[in-house]
Amino acid sequence: MTGSHRVVLLACGSFNPPTNMHLRMFEIARDFLHRTTNHNVIVGLMSPVHDKYGKEGLVSASDRIQLLRLALNSSSWVHVSEWETRQDDWTPTREVVQYHQELVDSLVNGNVDPSVKRQRVDGTPSWLTHLTGSTEPVTVKLLCGADLLESFAKPGLWKDEDIEALVGKFGLVVITREGSNPYKFIYESDVLTRHQRNIHIVTEWITNEVSSTKVRRALRRGDSVKYLVQDSVIEYIYKNALYNTHNK
Ligand SMILES: Nc1ncnc2c1ncn2[C@@H]1O[C@H](COP(=O)(O)OP(=O)(O)OP(=O)(O)O)[C@@H](O)[C@H]1O
Numbered sequence: 188m189t190g191s192h193r194v195v196l197l198a199c200g201s202f203n204p205p206t207n208m209h210l211r212m213f214e215i216a217r218d219f220l221h222r223t224t225n226h227n228v229i230v231g232l233m234s235p236v237h238d239k240y241g242k243e244g245l246v247s248a249s250d251r252i253q254l255l256r257l258a259l260n261s262s263s264w265v266h267v268s269e270w271e272t273r274q275d276d277w278t279p280t281r282e283v284v285q286y287h288q289e290l291v292d293s294l295v296n297g298n299v300d301p302s303v304k305r306q307r308v309d310g311t312p313s314w315l316t317h318l319t320g321s322t323e324p325v326t327v328k329l330l331c332g333a334d335l336l337e338s339f340a341k342p343g344l345w346k347d348e349d350i351e352a353l354v355g356k357f358g359l360v361v362i363t364r365e366g367s368n369p370y371k372f373i374y375e376s377d378v379l380t381r382h383q384r385n386i387h388i389v390t391e392w393i394t395n396e397v398s399s400t401k402v403r404r405a406l407r408r409g410d411s412v413k414y415l416v417q418d419s420v421i422e423y424i425y426k427n428a429l430y431n432t433h434n435k
């Protein structure tokens with residue numbers, strides 16, 4: 188593809204547990220960008236949130252990483268990034284995106300930053316190898332659902348400068364959710380309107396309101412979650428009695 192931009196899509200979330208919708212977000216975002224822009228999505232990354240995020244019912248990061256690994260066995264291009272879970276505390280999303288951009292810059296874009304190198308304690312993550320071998324620069328964009336975009340308006344939740352950097356420097360790919368209106372939300376925000384060209388809205392016509400909350404609720408009650416979550420993920424949950432499944 189001539190003049191194409193190479194892109195890494197990074198999704199931040201609890202993934203507690205990862206649902207099929209979390210996986211599907213990547214597929215529809217990649218298709219949309221290929222169809223409507225010159226963005227060539229090479230790699231997808233899922234960055235589970237740190238244990239200290241402290242959200243109710245959050246199982247340990249090591250279990251969530253295992254669950255993501257199992258879920259991603261069905262994907263050839265989406266990988267888990269464990270960096271966020273290995274920090275001492277919760278990391279704001281802007282810093283998570285920035286870290287991954289700097290990692291890509293240091294290895295792929297030829298822009299070596301020694302401080303980034305120091306942080307790569309466990310060597311080169313395998314997904315980076317998919318990005319080598321081309322001179323086109325690579326940009327990391329945040330992939331999220333419209334609810335995450337709309338949470339930008341919650342008082343005290345996001346720093347203004349973080350929102351500005353996410354939309355101005357990196358860019359967002361937003362999947363619509365039932366009841367969301369990201370176009371109106373962007374219209375009502377000066378900063379989002381200013382950077383509108385860097386926000387790609389992907390309309391999910393096949394609406395599917397599966398969420399981790401609903402999956403946890405079903406598991407707790409002993410209801411089936413088959414076809415909402417990968418079979419291997421369900422197996423791991425039961426084997427390790429996560430989400431109160433031992434009560435079944
Ligand atoms: N059904 C969905 N449609 C579009 N985006 C989704 C959907 N489910 C999750 N996402 C997106 O996936 C990302 C990770 O979200 P998260 O792990 O918080 O999932 P969740 O299912 O909303 O979780 P919970 O129900 O525990 O709050 C977020 O950007 C969220 O908007």
Ligand SMILES: NC(=O)c1ccc[n+]([C@@H]2O[C@H](COP(=O)(O)O)[C@@H](O)[C@H]2O)c1
Nearest residue numbers: 199200201236278279280281344345346
């Ligand atoms: N200020 C911030 O950077 C900020 C605020 C709220 C949520 N988040 C991130 O959004 C993701 C989803 O969070 P929730 O599951 O609470 O919707 C998590 O990865 C979390 O770290 C970031």
